[in-house]
Amino acid sequence: MAQATYTTTTSDTNLKELWRKVQVGVVESFGFGVPEWNWVKNFKDFKVDWSPREITMELDLDDDINVASIPEGGLEARPASPVAVTATLTWILLNARFTLSKTAMWIDQQQGTRPALVSQLKWQAKKKVQAVRRLIGDYFYGHSDGVIGHLTANNTGTKSLDLDNLYGVTSLGGTTANRRVVDLARPSEFYSILQSDGTFREIVQADTIARSTNIITTIANMGTTADGDLLVRAHALGNTTVTDTDYNAGLVGILDFMDTASVHSFSSATNARWDAAITNTDGGRFTGVKLRKLKQAIN
Structure with missing residues (x-):
């Protein structure tokens, strides 16, 4: 006579409905x-x-001046x-x-x-x-002035914002730098493109951020842009003028x-x-x- 067999009732298949889903809570997973x-x-x-x-x-x-050492009774x-x-x-x-x-x-x-x-x-x-x-x-x-970077190319009609010159400083924040322009950006944020003299062009929304190439990909194609255009934040509801942006509304910084x-x-x-x-441009440790x-x- 063959040995009797049975099927084990498993908690994760047969009786999973008896168990509640357990959530440990919201864990801060980034610094x-x-x-x-x-x-x-x-x-x-x-x-x-x-x-x-x-x-x-x-x-x-200014220092004060004109302290004289005079003889007794002198002028x-x-x-x-x-x-x-x-x-x-x-x-x-x-x-x-x-x-x-x-x-x-x-x-x-x-x-x-x-x-x-x-x-x-x-x-x-x-x-x-x-x-x-x-x-x-x-x-x-x-x-x-609130500028966080410059465009490095004419990106007219594309979704690619090629950036460098962190805070508007030439050669700062490029693709080989520890701190890059796109480190200041986040997906879904809004940014304004301004001409180099601060004239308003448009406001775009970021889709993805590519740190290796210093590129922000926008959700929609952009209008006219030019190499050297300014990039500033634009998170207010207005979408039409430079006053709807952070231009000339940043902190007085380092x-x-x-x-x-x-x-x-x-x-x-x-x-x-x-x-x-x-000033010291040698770099190195302090x-x-x-x-x-x-x-x-x-x-």
Whole structure:
């Protein structure tokens, strides 16, 4: 008589309906930290009243002069007094939004996170804060004109944005650089193409990002472009003018300190002390000798 056999009832096939799907929760699987955000938070407070009309800052740049060593009863020193000069301050307004349906809001109000992995409202808000931090981190190094790169070719009628010149600086951010122009871009973001003089051309939406070639592929074919056109962010709802973009609405960044003649509406052509105290294009590690030279140049 043959041995009796049976079929094992398996949990993943025969009785899978008895098991619930298990989700471990939303796991942060990429580093979203922005060191520059933490640096900004550690800046000393600069207290000033906000005026939409005008905010000025008077700059003390010049040494006083004419200190005489005179004999007793001798003629006194020549009178002299330096003057202050005026710089102008303004602010930028960063705006980020997301939508939340009334259904999701009511569920959150009535049941909290019981039916959800996390609160949808809190998660969306957290991601928006991350987006703001990333923008500030990107603008931290650039120019206040908001330019993030240049087109390297005439891409008229194509979906390919060939880019270089990170922050508008020649030869910075190319395909062999550690930091490339497309590192500032993300799929689905909107960008404006401007002529080299800032004249508006159009706004396009990014589809894919190719870091190896420094190319943004757009969703739709572009209109007229030219080698040397400017690329700026354009995330506002407007789609028709340069005021709908970030052009001339970036932060005053590190590169402004280094190579922009006029910062806060005062030019180093008027007073050379408003320029960078020292420059070094040798590259390499930041050494104690370079630090000493930097301190000597500032003081």
